[in-house]
Amino acid sequence: xxxxxxxxxHCDHETFSSACLHDKVPPVVKTLVAAWKSGDCFxxxxxxxxxxxxxxxxxxxxxxxxxxxxxxxxxxxxxSNLEYYLGKETTELYERLTDEIIMAIRHDCRRTxxxxxxxxxxxxxxxxxxxxSLPGISALLSTDIxxxxxxxxATASSDEVIFCYPGLLATSIxxxxxxxxxxxxxxxxxxxxxxxxxxxxxxxxxxxxxGPGFFIDHGTGVVIGETTFIGxxxxxxxxxxxxxxxxxxxxxxxxxxxxxxxxxxxxVIIYANTTxxxxxxxxxxxxxxxxxIWLTESVPSDTRVVLKxxxxxxxxxxxxxx
Amino acid sequence: xxxxxxxxxHCDHETFSSACLHDKVPPVVKTLVAAWKSGDCFxxxxxxxxxxxxxxxxxxxxxxxxxxxxxxxxxxxxxSNLEYYLGKETTELYERLTDEIIMAIRHDCRRTxxxxxxxxxxxxxxxxxxxxSLPGISALLSTDIxxxxxxxxATASSDEVIFCYPGLLATSIxxxxxxxxxxxxxxxxxxxxxxxxxxxxxxxxxxxxxGPGFFIDHGTGVVIGETTFIGxxxxxxxxxxxxxxxxxxxxxxxxxxxxxxxxxxxxVIIYANTTxxxxxxxxxxxxxxxxxIWLTESVPSDTRVVLKxxxxxxxxxxxxxx
Amino acid sequence: xxxxxxxxxHCDHETFSSACLHDKVPPVVKTLVAAWKSGDCFxxxxxxxxxxxxxxxxxxxxxxxxxxxxxxxxxxxxxSNLEYYLGKETTELYERLTDEIIMAIRHDCRRTxxxxxxxxxxxxxxxxxxxxSLPGISALLSTDIxxxxxxxxATASSDEVIFCYPGLLATSIxxxxxxxxxxxxxxxxxxxxxxxxxxxxxxxxxxxxxGPGFFIDHGTGVVIGETTFIGxxxxxxxxxxxxxxxxxxxxxxxxxxxxxxxxxxxxVIIYANTTxxxxxxxxxxxxxxxxxIWLTESVPSDTRVVLKxxxxxxxxxxxxxx
Numbered sequence: 006x007x008x009x010x011x012x013x014x015h016c017d018h019e020t021f022s023s024a025c026l027h028d029k030v031p032p033v034v035k036t037l038v039a040a041w042k043s044g045d046c047f048x049x050x051x052x053x054x055x056x057x058x059x060x061x062x063x064x065x066x067x068x069x070x071x072x073x074x075x076x077x078x079x080x081x082x083x084x085s086n087l088e089y090y091l092g093k094e095t096t097e098l099y100e101r102l103t104d105e106i107i108m109a110i111r112h113d114c115r116r117t118x119x120x121x122x123x124x125x126x127x128x129x130x131x132x133x134x135x136x137x138s139l140p141g142i143s144a145l146l147s148t149d150i151x152x153x154x155x156x157x158x159a160t161a162s163s164d165e166v167i168f169c170y171p172g173l174l175a176t177s178i179x180x181x182x183x184x185x186x187x188x189x190x191x192x193x194x195x196x197x198x199x200x201x202x203x204x205x206x207x208x209x210x211x212x213x214x215x216g217p218g219f220f221i222d223h224g225t226g227v228v229i230g231e232t233t234f235i236g237x238x239x240x241x242x243x244x245x246x247x248x249x250x251x252x253x254x255x256x257x258x259x260x261x262x263x264x265x266x267x268x269x270x271x272x273v274i275i276y277a278n279t280t281x282x283x284x285x286x287x288x289x290x291x292x293x294x295x296x297x298i299w300l301t302e303s304v305p306s307d308t309r310v311v312l313k314x315x316x317x318x319x320x321x322x323x324x325x326x327x
Numbered sequence: 328x329x330x331x332x333x334x335x336x337h338c339d340h341e342t343f344s345s346a347c348l349h350d351k352v353p354p355v356v357k358t359l360v361a362a363w364k365s366g367d368c369f370x371x372x373x374x375x376x377x378x379x380x381x382x383x384x385x386x387x388x389x390x391x392x393x394x395x396x397x398x399x400x401x402x403x404x405x406x407s408n409l410e411y412y413l414g415k416e417t418t419e420l421y422e423r424l425t426d427e428i429i430m431a432i433r434h435d436c437r438r439t440x441x442x443x444x445x446x447x448x449x450x451x452x453x454x455x456x457x458x459x460s461l462p463g464i465s466a467l468l469s470t471d472i473x474x475x476x477x478x479x480x481a482t483a484s485s486d487e488v489i490f491c492y493p494g495l496l497a498t499s500i501x502x503x504x505x506x507x508x509x510x511x512x513x514x515x516x517x518x519x520x521x522x523x524x525x526x527x528x529x530x531x532x533x534x535x536x537x538g539p540g541f542f543i544d545h546g547t548g549v550v551i552g553e554t555t556f557i558g559x560x561x562x563x564x565x566x567x568x569x570x571x572x573x574x575x576x577x578x579x580x581x582x583x584x585x586x587x588x589x590x591x592x593x594x595v596i597i598y599a600n601t602t603x604x605x606x607x608x609x610x611x612x613x614x615x616x617x618x619x620i621w622l623t624e625s626v627p628s629d630t631r632v633v634l635k636x637x638x639x640x641x642x643x644x645x646x647x648x649x
Numbered sequence: 650x651x652x653x654x655x656x657x658x659h660c661d662h663e664t665f666s667s668a669c670l671h672d673k674v675p676p677v678v679k680t681l682v683a684a685w686k687s688g689d690c691f692x693x694x695x696x697x698x699x700x701x702x703x704x705x706x707x708x709x710x711x712x713x714x715x716x717x718x719x720x721x722x723x724x725x726x727x728x729s730n731l732e733y734y735l736g737k738e739t740t741e742l743y744e745r746l747t748d749e750i751i752m753a754i755r756h757d758c759r760r761t762x763x764x765x766x767x768x769x770x771x772x773x774x775x776x777x778x779x780x781x782s783l784p785g786i787s788a789l790l791s792t793d794i795x796x797x798x799x800x801x802x803a804t805a806s807s808d809e810v811i812f813c814y815p816g817l818l819a820t821s822i823x824x825x826x827x828x829x830x831x832x833x834x835x836x837x838x839x840x841x842x843x844x845x846x847x848x849x850x851x852x853x854x855x856x857x858x859x860g861p862g863f864f865i866d867h868g869t870g871v872v873i874g875e876t877t878f879i880g881x882x883x884x885x886x887x888x889x890x891x892x893x894x895x896x897x898x899x900x901x902x903x904x905x906x907x908x909x910x911x912x913x914x915x916x917v918i919i920y921a922n923t924t925x926x927x928x929x930x931x932x933x934x935x936x937x938x939x940x941x942i943w944l945t946e947s948v949p950s951d952t953r954v955v956l957k958x959x960x961x962x963x964x965x966x967x968x969x970x971x
Binding site (some may be wrong): 015026027029030031033034035036037038040041045046047048049050051054055057097112116168190191195196199202204206208210212226228230232242246248249265278280282298299300304307308309311312313314315 | 774788808844870937
Binding site for chain 1 (some may be wrong): 356518548553629
């Protein structure tokens, strides 16, 4: 490998000065601007501001503070001030979320060249609907915590689950994002679940449907696709993919809302690194799918599926194959 | 998918005002408060403050600054001021850690309804024991760095390992957390290792025992369970799970300290995406376990285990199966 | 497990005071200092400052703001002020990057005991070469975005790809880092790609060569080694490893620039959790490699490779094997 440092003309070693190099910056800027003007590259230039990652992430954590009061703040909360605390936080959340949703709607109108009819009102109503869904999300997350306590022998307490478990964090963020997805809020749900993905390695599309009592252990590498349906009390381990079969090349956009991902019925357990693919694939209630399996067909209820282990070859290390 | 935006009564389009929607927030808050009062949902309301994630994460990085002086700070450190620098940092660490440990102990006492006897003194003593373990942790991490240099041909230098390698970051945080786990500090060790998990995709339970010269390459998806025992100079690649076999449903809490995870003896190498399960499973010294293997039985010393590769089906693309 | 809290002498319960424990800190510091003096442990004490993670990460995001103007800032950018905005950002980037590169070069000179000849000038020239490569990086990333839109039926828009897709984030950071790697900038490229690895679970070595139209879906667990060569319009799914075969123990450093990782020709698709290993392994153009495959041999062009699925064992749950 040889160095390919480009030495600008007139800036040779004898006459080197940083000013000479500084002169080389403006032509680069002009080239960049030309590429956007030609439409070859992507820009987002224009007067419609867009939701910021930072604001969306702050909203995630404010929702979490409301759903788990006292866990993630040093503010002292007592039974006597709980309602005031929640009232203040929830009102603030409503206002911040409204602002971001309105931005997301306006941005989407611009993108699709539609007039932005009643965008402000729609933003307020969507944010309020989300606020009204909080008690339901809270109740669902309680079932997830109980499922975690029941399913993991290494768990010391519900506090440890709420503080530390990446599975619960990803599920919490998914449950918020899913409500916003059902309300057809643009882009924000996906920003939320990709934040969870970044933190936990668990990639749940906000469109997936997941019932109560959901528990993901360890979780790194889990992928749950947009049209997946998961029933009650399902448990997944790290590396499980619930995905789509390979798609015909020309299918394109028309597939966006077709069911492409599997259905997992109640009380199913799926062990580590198993992949289940296809919109017609159904795993029947109470079935147990072993680890490291690749499955593209349905499994009836009350069935245990294990891999017939491939043969292992043992050899002494010195005489062994490399 | 149809929109299910709920339009609050008396807030129809004609009379829309954000004030009207604001009125809908208080009933939601009352519903949330009622759910916690009934005990259906989880809250942490009460006068015992809890360790904060932020404080624990700050402690992790302060320990790292002490263990690797000069690497992670812009403060100029010279041989002449090294002792002053370390003295200041270590004293500060001792005080911050003491505070967090006392909070963790008090929180645990409240959780288990035990009187908090000598919590403050216990906190001081645990923090001091941790400080006293730092030279040992430093020596262990030096062996880990040397093992990384020996094991990865892409490594340019020890500085690159210390700056960039996720395996060393996860191992560093695990080694701190393991000391606190041995001291029976509640919850803090798990917060630490889950922080490492989030950053690196490497999930090492603080209870695992890991000898010197440990090297994890790439690392995403690695899971090492609570009762795993790993000897000296062991090397793991990405996606390796050292886990538990599936547990009987009714076993419950009683399994928490039973050995459920494997034993890996000295000088073993385990290649990518292999899963080794079970508390009785022992991999003998100097054995090499190939990639993509699922192993639930012991392997003697000096053995090489490879998968008899499953048959592949090759087909011309146009005439091939989909 | 019993507590092994060490009770310092003269600090027994009767005479407990935190001052007594504080006295125990200095001997620990002395032990740490002695370990570094003996060379047993790693320190970075001396007058040469090093690039900071924080500064490198800030540079990553400034480059991204230049490459995708308007997406990641609340500054309102119009067609009329685009050039001013880019000019300001690019000049600032040039200066910050120059500073960090000079630090990295000086640090490397010290590490290898070489005189730091023209380090400052070299830093300026490398930074300028990087700035001059920005239009090329921008054009490449546009092909990656178009490939993502073509390859993922769940994508709503290019904005969603730019905002949310971890594959595009990892590819963007890789493309920056790769330019710096080609310019032989020390340590900074690796800090960049490990930041991407931490955020996305996608581990691309900055030395890998990757053609236009690259798309990684989901991405957690992807590993792409230093000497990998990837052609145009290649698509990878989560958990794909393009890695090295196991290396002879005594090979050591001499392997650093030998081709150890595979070659993937144009228009290849590799499905989830497949591992392809070895520097002589070539996957021919337009071939499709199924999921969960372990491949250490070349595949001709226009070939579809699927795993002959290992047998599954189905059993009623009550009578089944555990």
